[in-house]
Amino acid sequence: MRNFLLFIYRHNFTFLFLILEIVSFYLLINHNSYQRATWLSSSNKVSGNIYNSYSNATQYLMLQQINEELAKENAYLRSQMPASFKDSKDYFSLVYDKLNKRQYTYRSARVINNSVNKHFNYITINKGSLNGIEKEMGVISAKGVVGIIKDVSEHYSSVISLLNTRLKISAKLKGKGFFGALGWDGDDYRYAWLNEIPIHASVSVGDLVVTSGYSAIFPEGILIGTVEEVEKDKGESFYRIKVKLSVDFKDLSFVEVISNNMRDEQLDLESTNND
Amino acid sequence: MINRLPGYILSFFILVLLQVLVFNNIQFSGYVNPYVYILFIFMLPFETPGYILLILAFILGLTIDLFSNTPGMHSFATVFMAFIRPSLLKAIAPRDDYQPGTTPSLHDYGFVWYLKYTVTLTLIHHTILFFIEVYDLSHIFSTLWRIILSSIFTLIIVFIAQLFVFKKNKRR
Numbered sequence: 001m002r003n004f005l006l007f008i009y010r011h012n013f014t015f016l017f018l019i020l021e022i023v024s025f026y027l028l029i030n031h032n033s034y035q036r037a038t039w040l041s042s043s044n045k046v047s048g049n050i051y052n053s054y055s056n057a058t059q060y061l062m063l064q065q066i067n068e069e070l071a072k073e074n075a076y077l078r079s080q081m082p083a084s085f086k087d088s089k090d091y092f093s094l095v096y097d098k099l100n101k102r103q104y105t106y107r108s109a110r111v112i113n114n115s116v117n118k119h120f121n122y123i124t125i126n127k128g129s130l131n132g133i134e135k136e137m138g139v140i141s142a143k144g145v146v147g148i149i150k151d152v153s154e155h156y157s158s159v160i161s162l163l164n165t166r167l168k169i170s171a172k173l174k175g176k177g178f179f180g181a182l183g184w185d186g187d188d189y190r191y192a193w194l195n196e197i198p199i200h201a202s203v204s205v206g207d208l209v210v211t212s213g214y215s216a217i218f219p220e221g222i223l224i225g226t227v228e229e230v231e232k233d234k235g236e237s238f239y240r241i242k243v244k245l246s247v248d249f250k251d252l253s254f255v256e257v258i259s260n261n262m263r264d265e266q267l268d269l270e271s272t273n274n275d
Numbered sequence: 276m277i278n279r280l281p282g283y284i285l286s287f288f289i290l291v292l293l294q295v296l297v298f299n300n301i302q303f304s305g306y307v308n309p310y311v312y313i314l315f316i317f318m319l320p321f322e323t324p325g326y327i328l329l330i331l332a333f334i335l336g337l338t339i340d341l342f343s344n345t346p347g348m349h350s351f352a353t354v355f356m357a358f359i360r361p362s363l364l365k366a367i368a369p370r371d372d373y374q375p376g377t378t379p380s381l382h383d384y385g386f387v388w389y390l391k392y393t394v395t396l397t398l399i400h401h402t403i404l405f406f407i408e409v410y411d412l413s414h415i416f417s418t419l420w421r422i423i424l425s426s427i428f429t430l431i432i433v434f435i436a437q438l439f440v441f442k443k444n445k446r447r
Binding site for chain 1: 292295296299300308325326329330332333336340341342343344345346347348350351354355358361407408409414417
């Protein structure tokens with residue numbers, strides 16, 4: 001025993017090294033299985049506060065750009081108002097009819113941390129569980145899909161960016177109905193790849209790629225990008241489509257978080273299929 | 276030794292904040308990604324005991340991880356780099372060994388020595404970091420390219436930082 005302790009003492013440098021590396025590795029593996037403690041993510045209080053005050057400071061330098069963005073968004077929202085639809089009152093509806101309930105709620109939030117240069121990019125936003133945000137809600141900006149909520153603390157949430165090689169989003173070609181999985185390859189932050197579109201579909205450069213609405217996270221038809229290039233390997237029965245993302249991830253300041261009020265209902269129903 | 280402590284604590288916080296707020300937002304062509312915070316490990320005095328070196332490296336890496344949502348990644352690479360440091364210092368020691376009262380700096384041991392010292396440690400750190408980040412070997416060439424470009428950029432900034440220290444010492 002004495003000799004053993006002496007041995008450890010003499011090689012304390014190596015042993016400490018091994019212990020620290022094992023701890024690091026443990027954190028790394030835990031992180032990969034998505035089960036790490038929330039306090040280690042950037043939604044925790046200290047780093048959240050620092051990022052928040054930093055973004056408060058830089059916000060002033062970008063006011064003009066942000067104003068422009070907000071004005072554009074205003075215009076977009078106005079175009080969505082009932083008054084801008086000609087025949088919105090032409091049908092009658094039952095009071096308390098569940099079918100007429102609003103399905104999606106939007107909450108705006110500000111981006112306080114963001115990256116595009118890693119393999120696994122995450123975004124931090126300044127709204128959390130106190131604002132009604134929950135895990136696995138969709139995040140969009142005025143220009144298109146941004147990501148999905150991953151962790152929530154009281155005042156902050158972290159978002160898996162679309163620029164994260166672990167995230168796949170169900171997408172389809174607008175007006176065609178063929179759907180596939182869209183994901184990022186870790187290379188250029190302006191482009192993502194859409195796979196699993198069958199070869200008999202007609203795809204042309206410039207087609208719009210939108211969310212499919214099958215995942216219960218995003219509503220149908222939210223813009224993701226436009227087709228930039230269509231690749232077809234010999235012997236393959238699926239296209240590989242390069243999509244130019246409509247969101248500029250380097251220039252992201254305001255986002256909206258979508259909550260699907262009927263999500264649980266859909267998932268409940270779908271889980272019975274697996275039995 | 277003890278009167279240099281506040282300086283080291285201050286430089287720890289400055290380097291972490293610089294890394295998180297400035298250098299993490301720098302990227303050219305999606306490849307270059309300097310990790311300048313390892314300068315803190317470069318700076319530590321020769322006499323630093325091994326266990327303190329490792330623990331500081333772990334804390335430093337974990338702090339960076341905390342901000343960039345990557346638990347374990349930076350701490351793994353930084354601890355490994357710190358583990359190599361004593362053997363490297365022994366291997367590249369000048370003929371009359373390290374003098375008491377000096378620190379591993381450009382000012383005290385000259386350009387060639389400092390270049391050997393920083394290039395080795397930076398390459399070790401960046402190689403581990405980028406390979407953990409990618410997590411597979413299928414992108415090996417693009418990863419190597421990233422490692423080389425980022426190391427060059429990190430080293431340039433480390434050397435610029437050393438020039439500042441150099442001037443400060445001269446004035447004294």
